[in-house]
Amino acid sequence: MIIDLPRFVQAEKPYWDELQRVLETVEAEPARRMPLPEIQRLHYLYERCSADLARLDTFATEPQLRAFLESLVSRAYSEIHETRAPFRIAWKSLALAFPRAFRRHLGAFRLAVAVTLLGCAFGWFIVRQDPQAKAVVMPFPGLMTSPAERVAKEESAKADRYKGVKATFSAELMTNNIRVTLMAMAAGITWGAGTLIVLFFNGVILGAVAADYIAGGQATFLAGWLLPHGSIEIPAILLGGQAGFILAGALIGWGGRTSRSERFRAVAHDLFAIMAGAAVLLVWAGLVEAFISQYHQPVIPYSLKIGFGVCELVALAAFLGWAGRE
Amino acid sequence: MKNRERSLTIETPEGVVFSYQLATPVTRSLAWAVDAAAIGVASSIAAKVSQAAGLLSPDLANALAIALYFVISIAYGIVLEWRWRGQTLGKRLLGLRVVDAQGLRLQLPQIALRNLLRVLDMLPLLYLVGGIAALVSRKGQRLGDLAANTVVAHERMWLTPDLEQIAPARYNSLLAWPHLAARLRSLASPEAVGMAVEALARRDGYDPAARVELFGELAAYFRSLVEFPEAALEGLTDEQYVRSALRVIYGGAGSASGITVGSHARLTPAK
Numbered sequence: 001m002i003i004d005l006p007r008f009v010q011a012e013k014p015y016w017d018e019l020q021r022v023l024e025t026v027e028a029e030p031a032r033r034m035p036l037p038e039i040q041r042l043h044y045l046y047e048r049c050s051a052d053l054a055r056l057d058t059f060a061t062e063p064q065l066r067a068f069l070e071s072l073v074s075r076a077y078s079e080i081h082e083t084r085a086p087f088r089i090a091w092k093s094l095a096l097a098f099p100r101a102f103r104r105h106l107g108a109f110r111l112a113v114a115v116t117l118l119g120c121a122f123g124w125f126i127v128r129q130d131p132q133a134k135a136v137v138m139p140f141p142g143l144m145t146s147p148a149e150r151v152a153k154e155e156s157a158k159a160d161r162y163k164g165v166k167a168t169f170s171a172e173l174m175t176n177n178i179r180v181t182l183m184a185m186a187a188g189i190t191w192g193a194g195t196l197i198v199l200f201f202n203g204v205i206l207g208a209v210a211a212d213y214i215a216g217g218q219a220t221f222l223a224g225w226l227l228p229h230g231s232i233e234i235p236a237i238l239l240g241g242q243a244g245f246i247l248a249g250a251l252i253g254w255g256g257r258t259s260r261s262e263r264f265r266a267v268a269h270d271l272f273a274i275m276a277g278a279a280v281l282l283v284w285a286g287l288v289e290a291f292i293s294q295y296h297q298p299v300i301p302y303s304l305k306i307g308f309g310v311c312e313l314v315a316l317a318a319f320l321g322w323a324g325r326e
Numbered sequence: 327m328k329n330r331e332r333s334l335t336i337e338t339p340e341g342v343v344f345s346y347q348l349a350t351p352v353t354r355s356l357a358w359a360v361d362a363a364a365i366g367v368a369s370s371i372a373a374k375v376s377q378a379a380g381l382l383s384p385d386l387a388n389a390l391a392i393a394l395y396f397v398i399s400i401a402y403g404i405v406l407e408w409r410w411r412g413q414t415l416g417k418r419l420l421g422l423r424v425v426d427a428q429g430l431r432l433q434l435p436q437i438a439l440r441n442l443l444r445v446l447d448m449l450p451l452l453y454l455v456g457g458i459a460a461l462v463s464r465k466g467q468r469l470g471d472l473a474a475n476t477v478v479a480h481e482r483m484w485l486t487p488d489l490e491q492i493a494p495a496r497y498n499s500l501l502a503w504p505h506l507a508a509r510l511r512s513l514a515s516p517e518a519v520g521m522a523v524e525a526l527a528r529r530d531g532y533d534p535a536a537r538v539e540l541f542g543e544l545a546a547y548f549r550s551l552v553e554f555p556e557a558a559l560e561g562l563t564d565e566q567y568v569r570s571a572l573r574v575i576y577g578g579a580g581s582a583s584g585i586t587v588g589s590h591a592r593l594t595p596a597k
Contacts, residue, residue: 066516074429168388169388175392178396186469189443190446268439
């Protein structure tokens with residue numbers, strides 16, 4: 001018990017001030033490795049201030065002094081009890097963290113692929129069964145005309161439709177796709193239901209467009225149009241879906257004994273790596289879509305566009321599958 | 327909503343307890359309004375800058391404007407909260423800070439996650455989803471906070487009460503009985519002492535009748551803790567008694583302002 005508060009303060013204040021100084025330096029440079037004597041000193045100061053706080057509990061008249069000590073102790077606590085390595089932006093390790101995180105959660109990715117394929121099948125089926133459904137599922141009016149007409153129009157186009165707006169178009173595509181991917185990830189917090197809906201709906205559009213063009217005998221045009229950007233863009237959205245399912249998995253946590261907050265903590269780094277990777281992919285896809293995908297035969301031959309798309313897909317698969325394997 | 331907590335208490339392995347006072351959805355939305363304004367200003371500056379690029383090509387200027395607005399609106403929260411250890415402009419102004427829900431160090435992936443989940447929290451408009459989540463969840467977390475394991479807390483700012491003002495160290499009859507004074511010091515509850523400090527600081531603002539009643543109640547509380555002999559209380563009004571009691575509690579004659587421990591204690595230092 002403290003009898004004489006001013007004396008107590010006088011005796012302990014140097015330690016509080018010292019802890020405050022040490023914390024300020026530690027917080028300013030989280031990546032610095034402290035030498036052992038400094039660590040021992042920090043630990044000693046932390047324990048001493050903790051003890052002061054505990055003693056002050058019996059001397060119940062000092063709310064402000066308590067608040068001060070509490071904030072000191074809480075800051076020291078967060079430095080001492082943190083076991084995760086301080087997060088540093090190192091490009092190489094970040095670039096490798098992405099495929100590693102992807103491989104750690106292959107199940108979630110497979111689920112995202114399955115849901116999208118299910119959507120594709122559904123879109124394919126409804127457009128085949130009921131051509132009027134096109135009006136409901138097609139995302140933009142350019143797709144409402146019959147495929148053959150559009151192909152004829154695009155291939156005979158003399159003027160460059162996107163002349164002078166290519167960069168704008170590209171920026172719009174990027175921001176829109178990143179938004180969809182973000183939504184696929186964020187919607188995972190609804191126990192995965194939102195992610196399911198986003199992915200399924202994306203699949204429906206894809207399936208419907210594919211069904212329409214293939215039925216119209218324009219499979220080559222379709223592949224040439226979609227593959228250059230789609231082979232990156234669609235996997236990126238699937239990665240967003242994967243992130244969403246990882247989040248949902250952490251929220252639901254079947255059969256585990258860990259608490260929900262521990263599960264969230266465990267996946268935070270992987271989610272960050274996957275989302276950062278997907279964003280980079282979408283920037284690339286946006287550039288390709290505006291500058292390459294919208295030009296058709298005879299400007300760029302279909303074989304070249306399809307070949308380019310396939311190369312991208314193989315490169316992406318190789319990167320995600322093998323980069324940073326130990 | 328009934329079991330909402332107003333503070334987040336963390337017990338360290340050493341058995342010491344500290345707590346964060348949680349921010350309410352109202353303060354948070356005020357901070358958000360400031361942030362929204364800041365994002366607006368930043369992106370209009372960005373638009374001006376991209377107009378300059380329009381001299382080269384209007385297409386590039388448009389693209390730049392779209393991309394910059396998008397980047398600013400997403401990166402604003404992430405970059406500021408990372409650089410300022412859990413604060414944006416709005417949170418700084420309102421004295422809020424994002425802290426880890428376990429009291430550990432805040433990390434970049436956590437900050438990124440809580441900011442990326444805004445796309446969901448701001449649905450369908452004006453953060454309705456996030457607001458409802460914050461009202462319903464026990465620690466006032468929106469969905470992004472839940473996923474990232476963070477809470478938004480009030481930063482502790484405090485000033486030492488100026489005892490010379492409210493309880494000047496003149497002759498204090500209670501100090502003639504040091505053992506009773508020590509008992510009073512150990513028995514008084516922090517809430518009551520805090521209330522007495524507040525009451526004394528504002529004493530001139532009260533209606534006279536209310537003032538007499540308030541100090542009567544406070545004095546009755548302090549008297550119920552320790553019974554001083556008649557001689558010590560002679561000629562003391564209730565208000566004077568409360569003042570003398572505070573003097574005793576804050577450490578006797580004269581040196582009570584030895585409790586000056588630095589002007590502000592903050593969760594982390596301002597840079």
